[in-house]
Amino acid sequence: MAFPENQKKAARAAFGLFNPAQGVHIFSRAHSAEQQPVVVEVAPRTWLIQPGMVNVGLFETDEGLVMVDAGCAGDGPSLLAAVRSLSDKPLHTVVYTHGHSDHCFGLWAFLEAGEKPEIVAHENVIAHFERYIKTAGLNGHINRQQPGPDGKRWAEKPDDFDWPTRTYRDTLEITVGGERFVLRHGKGETDDATWVWAPERRVIAAGDLLTGYFPNAGNPRKVQRFAEEWADAAEEMAALRPLAVITGHGELATGEEALQDELTTLSGYLRHIVDHTLRGLNEGLMHDEIVDSLEIPDEYRLHPRLPAVYDQPEFVCRNVIRRYSGWWDGYPANLLPAPYADRAREIAALAGGVDVLVARARELADTDLALAGHLAEWAFWADRNDADAQAAYVDILERRAQQQSGLMAQVGLRWSKQYADLAAQEATR
Ligand SMILES: [Zn+2]
Incomplete structure (x- = not known):
């Protein structure tokens, strides 16, 4: 860590x-x-x-x-x-x-x-x-x-x-x-x-x-x-x-x-995180824009008694957003979304197949693990029985987990393994 x-x-x-x-x-x-x-x-x-x-x-x-x-x-x-x-x-x-x-x-x-x-x-x-x-x-x-x-x-x-x-x-x-x-x-x-x-x-x-x-x-x-x-x-x-x-x-x-x-x-x-979040909400920003624009001054980020070992500032920002607004993230399509697996299958088909998504996810993983994680997640939900998609999903999110200092982020990213294990079990049934 x-x-x-x-x-x-x-x-x-x-x-x-x-x-x-x-x-x-x-x-x-x-x-x-x-x-x-x-x-x-x-x-x-x-x-x-x-x-x-x-x-x-x-x-x-x-x-x-x-x-x-x-x-x-x-x-x-x-x-x-x-x-x-x-x-x-x-x-x-x-x-x-x-x-x-x-x-x-x-x-x-x-x-x-x-x-x-x-x-x-x-x-x-x-x-x-x-x-x-x-x-x-x-x-x-x-x-x-x-x-x-x-x-x-x-x-x-x-x-x-x-x-x-x-x-x-x-x-x-x-x-x-x-x-x-x-x-x-x-x-x-x-x-x-x-x-x-x-x-x-x-x-x-x-x-x-x-x-x-x-x-x-x-x-x-x-x-x-x-x-x-x-x-x-x-x-x-x-x-x-x-x-x-x-x-x-x-x-x-x-x-x-x-x-x-x-x-x-x-x-x-x-207070720095709360003020930033309230300002963004009051300006009518999207939730993601508020989180993406959060910057933490070094006096806080590097304080010897405040390492982000468990929770982290982005998550506090989202918690403040939830407190003062609703659950909807602001993207109209997400208000009444298509099932996640349907979306993933469509993206995989457009890309040229689950294997193409997997290959691109692995390629991106060296430069942008966040983005690679999305691609791997789409590949997995497009076909949960695909062994390569399962492996890429777990590998890439595990690498991202290892980069995190916060336990909550690590735990959340490692749920990919639970999903992949469950899919593998179902496939052999
Ligand atoms: Zn406690």
């Missing part, structure tokens, strides 16, 4: 202990016995724990523990062991920073061990969990979770969740062991986000509002995200002048001045 030299460290840290070969047990409770969480001391009686790809914040008080997030389901046992190696105080309160499965599903291990914490979250987390139930199949496909021992791929009934026991709307202050913890609502990846400010320690637990890489505000296959409110939250955090921020993923963020720089650059980066 191509990262500017100064972004490599953040890029490496982005996914923590995530091992793609093992997969991520987001919903399944399966876990590996040798999983060893990383523990980082943030401040006195304050830790960042990384049981897998996600981070958890732990605050010890005289009355008990305040834990921010609970990891993936498969992280539960190793997270519990890590917490118990640091403190024997009871688990007093758990805060979910948002309803995403990698932050809420690991709590079962604590509950089964007899802990009885208050589970605090923003009120929209309830609706988030309900949406998970409604779209269990979709989430199973997107996250490509293997079915668990019970045959399920995703949470699909109320019992599958550890529901909040206390919710709030704008802000909530709780006192544990005589110490204040201020919960603030924000929006970023989701509309149900909470970040936690511990004023006496000057530590923030930010959840995914800060991750040490470019914000995941444009995820191509997920529901609406909130770039503008994300910038607001970053500015609110900066105004408190924290000494450390426990990130949702990646490395701990420390240093008063470094955090001012990181948080204000993050908000500036997002």
Whole structure:
């Protein structure tokens, strides 16, 4: 993956202990016995724990523990062991920073061990969990979770969740062991986000509002995200002048001045994309024209803590477009389109056959992989049983995936392999 030299460290840290070969047990409770969480001391009686790809914040008080997030389901046992190696105080309160499965599903291990914490979250987390139930199949496909021992791929009934026991709307202050913890609502990846400010320690637990890489505000296959409110939250955090921020993923963020720089650059980066997109929409530009004309200044693009390792600016731009306009891309033919395979067959026939399209796609691949990808896709959908078209489709989009720094772009481009495999299976049936 191509990262500017100064972004490599953040890029490496982005996914923590995530091992793609093992997969991520987001919903399944399966876990590996040798999983060893990383523990980082943030401040006195304050830790960042990384049981897998996600981070958890732990605050010890005289009355008990305040834990921010609970990891993936498969992280539960190793997270519990890590917490118990640091403190024997009871688990007093758990805060979910948002309803995403990698932050809420690991709590079962604590509950089964007899802990009885208050589970605090923003009120929209309830609706988030309900949406998970409604779209269990979709989430199973997107996250490509293997079915668990019970045959399920995703949470699909109320019992599958550890529901909040206390919710709030704008802000909530709780006192544990005589110490204040201020919960603030924000929006970023989701509309149900909470970040936690511990004023006496000057530590923030930010959840995914800060991750040490470019914000995941444009995820191509997920529901609406909130770039503008994300910038607001970053500015609110900066105004408190924290000494450390426990990130949702990646490395701990420390240093008063470094955090001012990181948080204000993050908000500036997002506002730059939002402003560009709104200007284009207001000028009546086509969606593609807005995305194609997006330019990112080096101060954002090369910031050491904002590598585009997961999501990327173009996708945030499209997400803003979706938020403020409809799904139609503006091309009249696309309003009521012919089936994609019909279009592909017609293009292949005009070109002189699928083999001609394939040959041209391979030729173009050395100079323009984006364009080559379209040709290969037409060739494949024109005749999905054509072995050369299948091979070209996978090869060319795989090469394009390898050029991408962002995981979401890589994953999307590699769907070509899924389609080709499926077509090959159908052909032998
Ligand atoms: Zn997350």
